[in-house]
Amino acid sequence: MDNYRPVSFWFDSLDDPVLDLREPPAQVDVAIIGAGFTGLWTAYYLKKKQPRLQIAVFEAETVGFGASGRNGGWCMGTATGIEHMLSVPSLQAEGIRLQQALENTVDEIERVCQAESIDCHFARGGTLNVAGTPEVAKRSQQWVEHLHRLGFKDSEYCWLDQAQSEKRIGLSRNLGAYYTTHCAAIHPGRLVRGLAEVNRALGVQIIEKAPVFNYTRVPDGSLLLSTGRGAVRAEKIIRATEGYTESIQGQQRSMLPLYSMVVATEPLSPEIWQEIGLTRRETFGDGRRVVIYGQRTVDDRLVFGGRAGYYFGSKRRALIPATDKAVKIVEASARELIPALRDPALGETVFSHGWGGLMGVPRHWRPCVTFDERSRIGWAGGYTGEGVGASNLAGRIMCDLVAGEKSDLTTLAWVDDVPRRWEPEPIRWLGVKSIEFFGDRADRREANNQSAGIWGSLFNRFVG
Ligand SMILES: Cc1cc2nc3c(=O)[nH]c(=O)nc-3n(C[C@H](O)[C@H](O)[C@H](O)COP(=O)(O)OP(=O)(O)OC[C@H]3O[C@@H](n4cnc5c(N)ncnc54)[C@H](O)[C@@H]3O)c2cc1C
The missing domain is CATH 1.20.5 (Single alpha-helices involved in coiled-coils or other helix-helix interfaces)
Structure with a gap:
C-alpha cells in the first residue's frame, strides 16, 4: 500500500506518514513484530529500563496500521474477561487485582502522554453504558451492586437513573446508565504515532514495510527472523501482531481475526451536540451483546462503531471501504440510536468516513502475555476489541518478563494464560x-x- 489515508478517519486527520525504509540491522537484542500499541509500549518500557538494549520493531505496513490506528478511541480501565473473573468467587481476588491494575493503566497512559508531550486529545470523561432495555437496566444495576460488594467505590462505578442519564446523553432508548470514571476518549492515531516518535527518539528502530514471515532457531542458538527486508538475528523475539498473527508461518490458528466497523461524521453543529450531550467527552455504549461504541472527538465529530465480522479461513482485508455493507449497517444503527442525527430541524448529518479494523480473538477470549525464557520468544495480545488501555499494561508486563524481573505485574492473571488453538475450518x-x-x-x-x-x-x- 502507498496511500494510508483510507485506513481510518484517524489516519486521514493526520499528515501522511513518512516511512522508515532503512535497511534493518543484521542483529538486535530484541526484535518486536508489529508496531501497534502492544509492540510500541513494550519497546518503550524496555528501552527506558535498559537504554543500551538494541531494539528493532518490524512492521508489515506502517506504524498503527492495525487496530491501533483504527479503533473507537476508548482508553478503558478494564478489559475482556474481567467481568467473568469478578463474577466467579474463586477468581475474584485475581480479578480485583487485574481490574485495579487496569484502572491505574489509564493514569499511566495519561502520565506518559504528558511526560513525552504526546497530544492524543486525552479526555477522561468516563464511560456511559446506557440501558436501552429493561433487561439491560436490571443487569447493569445488579452489576453495580456486585462491584460495590467487592469494594469498588460508588464514586467510580455507579448507576445513573433515567433522568441523570438523559442529562448526559440523548439516545432513543435510555432507561439509565452504568457509569464508570475509568475511561478516557483519545485520538488513537495520535497516540500510536506519538509513541513511535518517542521510541525513535530513545533509539528504538522501527522498520516499516518489513513483514516478518517466520522465525526459527539457528545452530549457534540465536533466533533468525525472515523478513521482507532480509534476515535478522535476534537474541529475543516478541510477537505483537494481534488480528494479523496468522500472517506468520505456523500461527494460522493462534488468533481469530474479527472485524469491527466504524463511521465518523463531519463536525456536528452545536445544536446537534446540545441534543446529544457528552459534554465531558464521555465514551458510550448501550449494553447489547453485539457491541456498539461511540465517542465525541475534540473537533465535535461523532465516531461510532459496532458489528463484528469474520471471513471464512481467517481471511483478512487490508482496507474496508466506507461503502461496505457492514459499515453502512453501523451508520444506520448510529442514526437509529441517536435521534439528533436524523432530525431535519437540526440540519443534515454527513458521515464523512467509514472503515473497518481487525481485532484479535484468542480461543479463551481473554488477553495473554507470555515470554518463555528458554526459547526467548514471547507474545502479548488477545484483547478482543478492548486493547487500547490493556496493551499498555501488557507492554509493562512484557518488559518485566523480558528483563527477567519478578514484579507485581508478572503475577497478574494474564501472565502465561496461553490459550489453545482455534479449531480448523469449517x-x-x-x-x-x-x-x-x-x-x-x-x-x-x-x-x-x-x-x-x-x-x-x-x-x-x-x-x-
Ligand atoms: C474497529 C476497532 C475498534 C476498536 N475500538 C476499541 C476501543 O475503542 N477501545 C479499546 O480498548 N480497544 C478497541 N479496539 C481494540 C484495540 O484497538 C486493539 O486491541 C489494540 O489496538 C491492539 O493493539 P496491538 O498492537 O496488539 O495490535 P495492532 O494494532 O493490530 O498491531 C499489530 C501490528 O502488527 C503488524 N503486523 C502483523 N503481522 C505482522 C508481520 N507478520 N510482520 C510485521 N508486522 C506485522 C500489523 O500491520 C499491525 O500494525 C478496537 C479494534 C478495532 C479493530
Whole structure:
C-alpha cells in the first residue's frame, strides 16, 4: 500500500506518514513484530529500563496500521474477561487485582502522554453504558451492586437513573446508565504515532514495510527472523501482531481475526451536540451483546462503531471501504440510536468516513502475555476489541518478563494464560457465525422487552 489515508478517519486527520525504509540491522537484542500499541509500549518500557538494549520493531505496513490506528478511541480501565473473573468467587481476588491494575493503566497512559508531550486529545470523561432495555437496566444495576460488594467505590462505578442519564446523553432508548470514571476518549492515531516518535527518539528502530514471515532457531542458538527486508538475528523475539498473527508461518490458528466497523461524521453543529450531550467527552455504549461504541472527538465529530465480522479461513482485508455493507449497517444503527442525527430541524448529518479494523480473538477470549525464557520468544495480545488501555499494561508486563524481573505485574492473571488453538475450518467459521447469531437473537429479544432466554445463555456459554 502507498496511500494510508483510507485506513481510518484517524489516519486521514493526520499528515501522511513518512516511512522508515532503512535497511534493518543484521542483529538486535530484541526484535518486536508489529508496531501497534502492544509492540510500541513494550519497546518503550524496555528501552527506558535498559537504554543500551538494541531494539528493532518490524512492521508489515506502517506504524498503527492495525487496530491501533483504527479503533473507537476508548482508553478503558478494564478489559475482556474481567467481568467473568469478578463474577466467579474463586477468581475474584485475581480479578480485583487485574481490574485495579487496569484502572491505574489509564493514569499511566495519561502520565506518559504528558511526560513525552504526546497530544492524543486525552479526555477522561468516563464511560456511559446506557440501558436501552429493561433487561439491560436490571443487569447493569445488579452489576453495580456486585462491584460495590467487592469494594469498588460508588464514586467510580455507579448507576445513573433515567433522568441523570438523559442529562448526559440523548439516545432513543435510555432507561439509565452504568457509569464508570475509568475511561478516557483519545485520538488513537495520535497516540500510536506519538509513541513511535518517542521510541525513535530513545533509539528504538522501527522498520516499516518489513513483514516478518517466520522465525526459527539457528545452530549457534540465536533466533533468525525472515523478513521482507532480509534476515535478522535476534537474541529475543516478541510477537505483537494481534488480528494479523496468522500472517506468520505456523500461527494460522493462534488468533481469530474479527472485524469491527466504524463511521465518523463531519463536525456536528452545536445544536446537534446540545441534543446529544457528552459534554465531558464521555465514551458510550448501550449494553447489547453485539457491541456498539461511540465517542465525541475534540473537533465535535461523532465516531461510532459496532458489528463484528469474520471471513471464512481467517481471511483478512487490508482496507474496508466506507461503502461496505457492514459499515453502512453501523451508520444506520448510529442514526437509529441517536435521534439528533436524523432530525431535519437540526440540519443534515454527513458521515464523512467509514472503515473497518481487525481485532484479535484468542480461543479463551481473554488477553495473554507470555515470554518463555528458554526459547526467548514471547507474545502479548488477545484483547478482543478492548486493547487500547490493556496493551499498555501488557507492554509493562512484557518488559518485566523480558528483563527477567519478578514484579507485581508478572503475577497478574494474564501472565502465561496461553490459550489453545482455534479449531480448523469449517468448524471455526461455523462457531463464530453461531456466536454472532446467538448474540443478535438475544439482543433482538431484549429490544422487544423479552428475556434473552436460551440465546443469551448460549452466547455467554461461548464468550464467557
Ligand atoms: C474497529 C476497532 C475498534 C476498536 N475500538 C476499541 C476501543 O475503542 N477501545 C479499546 O480498548 N480497544 C478497541 N479496539 C481494540 C484495540 O484497538 C486493539 O486491541 C489494540 O489496538 C491492539 O493493539 P496491538 O498492537 O496488539 O495490535 P495492532 O494494532 O493490530 O498491531 C499489530 C501490528 O502488527 C503488524 N503486523 C502483523 N503481522 C505482522 C508481520 N507478520 N510482520 C510485521 N508486522 C506485522 C500489523 O500491520 C499491525 O500494525 C478496537 C479494534 C478495532 C479493530
